[in-house]
Amino acid sequence: MAKKSLNKNLHKASKAKEDEFYTQLPDIERELKYYKKHFKGKVVYCNCDDPRISNFFHYFSYNFEKLGLKKLITTCYKNQSMDLFSKHDTEQAIYLEYNGDKNNNRIPDPDEIGIVPLKGNGDFRSKESIELLKQANIVVTNPPFSLFREYVNQLVEYDKKFLVIGNINAISYKECFELIKSDKMWLGYNTVRHFGRPDGSMYETARSFWYTNLDIAKRHEDIILYKSYNETPDAYPTYENFDAINVDRTYDIPMDYNGFMGVPITFLDKYNPAQFEIIGLGISNSGLEIGVQPYKPEHKKYRKEIQKRGAVDGDLYMMKDGEVSVPYARVIIKNKRI
Template sequence: MARNVEHSLLKNAKKNKKDEFYTLRADIEQELQHYTSHFKDKVVYCNCDDPKSSNFFNYFADNFSSLGLKKLITACYKHDDQEPGQSQEIAYGLEYTVREAGEPAESVITHFRGNGDFRSQESIDLLNQADIVVTNPPFSLFRAYIDQLISFNKKFLVIANINAITYKEIFKLIQQNKTWLGIHLGRGISGFIVPAHYELYGTEARIDGLGNRIISPNNCLWLTNLDNAKRHEDIVLSKKYYGNETAYPSYDNYDGINVNKTQDIPMDFGGAMGVPITFLHKFNPDQFELIKFRKGDDDRDLRINGKSPYFRILIRNKRLGTK
């Protein structure tokens, strides 16, 4: 059954500064299974995670030996706007290592002088130790968060709102092959635990047996620069442009054709094609080139007979000559 979901919580995260969406263990396990080869002898940093409650920390702690990790580091942010009755939270970093096989884990807890924000020098000092960052970062600060990871040349696997791929900064990284979509998105991310003061939206919002309040927004994805086999699989093309030109109208303000669905990309057209942003989930950089996002030659949204289809990405089939 299709989900009937209210998206306002995540769409308004930046406006409301509500970033407390905690990832379910099942969703972490489902995605991480595709990257296990990347973690051997690596230092993993979960820099938006309280180890007392984070499923990211629990996943890596439980699988420390099987993944062959060198060290696990996590850091917790202290909220400055606690609700009445809440105990004072303490920001801290935790380093976790396994000394020898079969021996107990060794952990070191350091209380931050500041609030544990990922942009603080204390957190950056931990980031400098890390090889791979894995977490669910604050959606309201997503641009700044990714910019930091790129500037520090870190590998990463993080959760984002689907709208993040429409940000010009993020699309540029995708276009430059510096980041790409992970395996799961939308329905493939089953939900998030939210605090008691968050409203439960959607027909699949629920409270589980442990009392966790869970929403299923159906509009998130994984973003990464860890390679996986799926991103090198060709999109199977079965449609043809020539002989069916009316099904692929040309843009008013760009020399290219419109394609409404990824499955309708024609196999015989070598020119520019505008496709939906969901194309990026199946994008194989060996098969297609990303030309630009959304705008025509006049720097306005792509138009067909004066009307603009929803966000289009202009692509070209690398294996065909230009039309």
């Protein structure tokens, strides 16, 4: 039992370390410049940031007057294991509160920042953190990737505006995709690849997106289409088990096709809900069925090969000259303008 407990604790420690990514200030500045109009008179809460070293706190405190903020609150999770918590300057979990410049030097001086101890560990799910969340109008942070679903669900439950970073896989999470499909969440302007680590090193991840429900000009811009299905139908193979054509790149979407199309999930980075309708996600293991049918009897001989490539019964797949092709996850869309 002791060995199993140790392994479990080590797994938790490893998972926590994988979530300890610090967003760089230039990445924050590059994205936040598009949202300035949203912050006037608002309380901003950064609830997954070490308040002593958070670049989110740095950005909002130094731009407090420029943005017209009402209040800034920053807190984070204090893990009981010392080697898992940022700079380890204190054993106490705290939150910082800043209400703006008092001496007119336009700098957040230490004596202007309220330091408040927390009774618990600062987990965003704790009662203390939820009480702070209730005060906030907008939440801006880089939450733990491993808890992204739970984190976004909490923001939706408490009806909060938000701008948060999540990895590319979050698009295919059932809860997140449903929010995108129902036009309750969308992607921001930029992607993030490089994060800081507690030891001062840099870490490169797969592409991460900004996810938000703050209205931005980008989501109202049309994707310019220039390809024609009628002229090159052979360029758009159909799926064996779903009535839709496959489109490998967003900019290859045909301008004259009025049926269902399977496009890469990165399409959502350019998605305009006035131009396209999202039908569903073209993989069954996401839990979002769109009517994809299981393999037909005549396809059974290809099943082993398909499964080797990571597909499951019900995934979208194509066949050409007897060869099986299983594309990556596809968003099924339809052009509203045709």
